[in-house]
Amino acid sequence: MLSELKARLKAESCEEYLCGLFEKIEKSSLNAFTTLAKESALKEARRFDKNPGRGLLAGVPIAIKGSISTKGIETNCSSRILRGYIPPYDAHVIERLKSEGAIIMGKTNMDEFAMGTSTETSCFGPTKNPWDQTCVPGGSSGGSAAVVAGGEAPCSLGSDTGGSVRCPASFCGIVGLKPTYGLVSRYGLVAYANSLEQIGPLTHTVEDTALLMEAISGHDERDSTSAEGARHSYLPGLEDGVAGLKIGIPKEYFGEGVNKDVEKAVWEAIATLESIGASWQEISLPHTRYALAAYYVIAMSEASSNLARFDGLRYGERMGEDKDWHTTFSEIRAKGFGPEVKRRIMLGTYALSAGYYGRYYLKALQVRTLIKEDFLRAFKDVDLLASPTMPIPAFKIGERINDPLSLYMADVFTVPINLAGVPAISVPCGFAGRLPVGLQLIGPHFCEAAVLRTAQAFEAATPFHKAKPEVS
Amino acid sequence: MDDVIIGLEIHVQLNRLHSKMFCGCSTAYHDSLPNSHTCPVCLGLPGSLPVINKKAVEYGIKVGLALNCKIEEETLFYRKNYYYPDLPKGFQISQYDYPLATKGHIMILGDNGAERNIRINRAHMEEDPGRLVHAGTIDKAKYTMVDYNRCGMPLLEVVTEPDLCSPKEARVFLDKLKSILDYLDVFDGTQEGSMRIDANISLKGGDRSEVKNITGFKGVEKALSYEITRQKNLQRRNIKVVQETRHFDELRNITVSIRSKVGAHDYRYFPECDLAVMRIAPWVPAIRAALPELPDVKRERFVKQYSLADDHAKSLTSEIKLANFYEAVAARASPKLAAVWIADVLKGELNYRDLSIESFQEEQMIEILQMLEKGKISEDGAVQIIRTLLDRIPIEIGGSPSKIAHELGLGKAEDDAVQKAVREAVAESAAAVADYKAGSERALNFVVGLVMKKTRGKADAGEVHRLVKAEVEKA
Numbered sequence A: 001m002l003s004e005l006k007a008r009l010k011a012e013s014c015e016e017y018l019c020g021l022f023e024k025i026e027k028s029s030l031n032a033f034t035t036l037a038k039e040s041a042l043k044e045a046r047r048f049d050k051n052p053g054r055g056l057l058a059g060v061p062i063a064i065k066g067s068i069s070t071k072g073i074e075t076n077c078s079s080r081i082l083r084g085y086i087p088p089y090d091a092h093v094i095e096r097l098k099s100e101g102a103i104i105m106g107k108t109n110m111d112e113f114a115m116g117t118s119t120e121t122s123c124f125g126p127t128k129n130p131w132d133q134t135c136v137p138g139g140s141s142g143g144s145a146a147v148v149a150g151g152e153a154p155c156s157l158g159s160d161t162g163g164s165v166r167c168p169a170s171f172c173g174i175v176g177l178k179p180t181y182g183l184v185s186r187y188g189l190v191a192y193a194n195s196l197e198q199i200g201p202l203t204h205t206v207e208d209t210a211l212l213m214e215a216i217s218g219h220d221e222r223d224s225t226s227a228e229g230a231r232h233s234y235l236p237g238l239e240d241g242v243a244g245l246k247i248g249i250p251k252e253y254f255g256e257g258v259n260k261d262v263e264k265a266v267w268e269a270i271a272t273l274e275s276i277g278a279s280w281q282e283i284s285l286p287h288t289r290y291a292l293a294a295y296y297v298i299a300m301s302e303a304s305s306n307l308a309r310f311d312g313l314r315y316g317e318r319m320g321e322d323k324d325w326h327t328t329f330s331e332i333r334a335k336g337f338g339p340e341v342k343r344r345i346m347l348g349t350y351a352l353s354a355g356y357y358g359r360y361y362l363k364a365l366q367v368r369t370l371i372k373e374d375f376l377r378a379f380k381d382v383d384l385l386a387s388p389t390m391p392i393p394a395f396k397i398g399e400r401i402n403d404p405l406s407l408y409m410a411d412v413f414t415v416p417i418n419l420a421g422v423p424a425i426s427v428p429c430g431f432a433g434r435l436p437v438g439l440q441l442i443g444p445h446f447c448e449a450a451v452l453r454t455a456q457a458f459e460a461a462t463p464f465h466k467a468k469p470e471v472s
Numbered sequence B: 001m002d003d004v005i006i007g008l009e010i011h012v013q014l015n016r017l018h019s020k021m022f023c024g025c026s027t028a029y030h031d032s033l034p035n036s037h038t039c040p041v042c043l044g045l046p047g048s049l050p051v052i053n054k055k056a057v058e059y060g061i062k063v064g065l066a067l068n069c070k071i072e073e074e075t076l077f078y079r080k081n082y083y084y085p086d087l088p089k090g091f092q093i094s095q096y097d098y099p100l101a102t103k104g105h106i107m108i109l110g111d112n113g114a115e116r117n118i119r120i121n122r123a124h125m126e127e128d129p130g131r132l133v134h135a136g137t138i139d140k141a142k143y144t145m146v147d148y149n150r151c152g153m154p155l156l157e158v159v160t161e162p163d164l165c166s167p168k169e170a171r172v173f174l175d176k177l178k179s180i181l182d183y184l185d186v187f188d189g190t191q192e193g194s195m196r197i198d199a200n201i202s203l204k205g206g207d208r209s210e211v212k213n214i215t216g217f218k219g220v221e222k223a224l225s226y227e228i229t230r231q232k233n234l235q236r237r238n239i240k241v242v243q244e245t246r247h248f249d250e251l252r253n254i255t256v257s258i259r260s261k262v263g264a265h266d267y268r269y270f271p272e273c274d275l276a277v278m279r280i281a282p283w284v285p286a287i288r289a290a291l292p293e294l295p296d297v298k299r300e301r302f303v304k305q306y307s308l309a310d311d312h313a314k315s316l317t318s319e320i321k322l323a324n325f326y327e328a329v330a331a332r333a334s335p336k337l338a339a340v341w342i343a344d345v346l347k348g349e350l351n352y353r354d355l356s357i358e359s360f361q362e363e364q365m366i367e368i369l370q371m372l373e374k375g376k377i378s379e380d381g382a383v384q385i386i387r388t389l390l391d392r393i394p395i396e397i398g399g400s401p402s403k404i405a406h407e408l409g410l411g412k413a414e415d416d417a418v419q420k421a422v423r424e425a426v427a428e429s430a431a432a433v434a435d436y437k438a439g440s441e442r443a444l445n446f447v448v449g450l451v452m453k454k455t456r457g458k459a460d461a462g463e464v465h466r467l468v469k470a471e472v473e474k475a
């Protein structure tokens, strides 16, 4: 827990603690960090040891997903095309973390440009799941989840476009929150699908997530989609419990396609919530079955435009000889992007093309509205929704990478949340064999406090967050 | 030339703004080192996000209103996707559906001598791309450099309906548009590349060609004239005009076909989700109320208030500064005399020297007009004073007209001295007087010249002519 760590860092030595982490990372076989900022981190640690300061996260080391811009630290989105790109500026969340005293340890592995559910599309090769190194850690923020679960960093930031924080949190047995769209500034987050994504914390406990949220949320005038309003503290009221809370169980999120062990763990979790004072009822989110198709059309369309800037001209790796402009940038893009990124750029380009725009993109936006309305309707009857985060536990590395459709299907319970823009958390709720299972709690827009409070009550009533993998 | 159909797309840099369209970078990049006016946003660095410059939208609405457009309730930005090295994001933030302003019109003096309306299809906002700098000439350069200082400059694109009938009308339209922009104080036309024009042109019944990226109004006239000749020649030889994009080569004064490698453009417009929809309707009343008096209205008022000829009123209202200068002078001198001297003389002398009205002072003009009215100087003398004042810039600024009149000895000769010279000259020119009496009106010029010589040019030539004629007829 970060509150304990903070006390320990003050009492002992931050530099020593950090050296211990770096030693572990350097010996690690997880392949979770892609860039270490050892020198600057140790310098910050020494400064903390001399004068701890009073920040919310004073002295706390944190790992950052490879898609979040960090001044002076390579930010490459695990893509060859961005190798060597050292941003001249910090993302809003990084500025916030630094001003709260956190220490940036380095950048973590991810699916290339956050396109994936397994961290296997990275140009650095897959990250391994600390619970079973033959399994994927989930994605796309797989590195950020693995470093926390594997004890290489006490906490991290990921980004969630269609489940990219919650999926790896679920697969790695930790806590991960996708905030309401607009709660955390996206300034400095390299865009994959800008209308869907949010930066979110990955931590061991709900309290840690609450603490990180207090640090990174709040209005930023550089992000026009950033919500107005002052920063919010999520710690007061966190322990208020779930007495009287009405939980909706979306019937579309259970049944066919859901692993039996996963389903069992989630029902037990619901029973636990009931035992501590919540009530539940079945509800319906009728447009769920259209969510995946709509999500992929929107995400790929946006991606095809967002990734157009990578032409090798201004930053990133210069590959081969320069020829004329069209040849050079085409060659750089052909070499620099991996197959999944190319697939999504091509599909997105197609969906936006003249004659198809109405049939795909506009249609997907209409579905998006229907899905959002599903949630708004549900929240008239219940306070929160509960479901499995992922229909399956972590799968084997290599098992699905050549079957993109089956990978896309795994996002079925996470993408509707991004389409609706509501907040959702994944908390550990049991095991399927040796692999962790995540419970997803979904709240109305800007009701992070209720989501966190419920997750906190659940965590207090269960032992799962204490389970640690044995990482060799 | 009623068989010619022309439509214009005019890209106007709103360069009176202090910051760029979507970031805080300064717009005063002229004379700066390349790429020194940039930031993560206008360089399109990964993760950066645009923020709308509200002032730019306000300026856009201002122009929309001045062009008699309908301002939309809500306006929305789109991404226009294409690859080019001057475009760091691989898309340009522009507008598509729901542009700022639609369906306007402005009045111009048509080729047939009558005022007529040119319809405005729309006016929308976008960001300027960077600038490509070739090492040497464009076809021989081994490499090209990019300067992103211009990237993200606020642009307003004004699109006309195909209502213009000749290159001259296109020119007149552009002059009028420039004059309106000048009145609104949103645009400084003296900066290089601040207005760029795409022209669509066709002959009745034929396909159209689009000439892209013409800078300068003379360029538009020349490019269009060339296109008309080219298309007419093709028609004459029974060759079909193909619909294509052409480039205007300013050095050779011709247009050349540019074969785009991409083929037909599909810009894949879709909404820019990083920017929210803007409700602009509530802004309109305040912006409308603050609009200045525009050229047409001012011109009508000048005709009425100062009893000016329409030509003079039009000339004086072409630029806001000139109009203001005139009104300041007219308040303290004869308005009619002021109009003649400012519109017919001063403006020409300024143009000849490539100077603006700011080079001349109201006080100077007032003093010159007063000396004229009191007969202290001749009209020729007044012209000489104006020229001298302008020629002394920048060594002397704000010189005194009366001092110059004195320095140059331009004070009008005393009347009796002139009379004396006239009498003497007539007496000395018996032959010329005889010729005149025999019917040669021109013979008097010799006598007038003699008088001018005797008075060393200080007399007013018109006045001398009258006096000589009277003297001769008396004899």
Ligand SMILES: [Zn+2]
Pocket: B020, B023, B024, B025, B037, B038, B039, B040, B041, B042, B043, B152
């Ligand atoms: Zn900038």
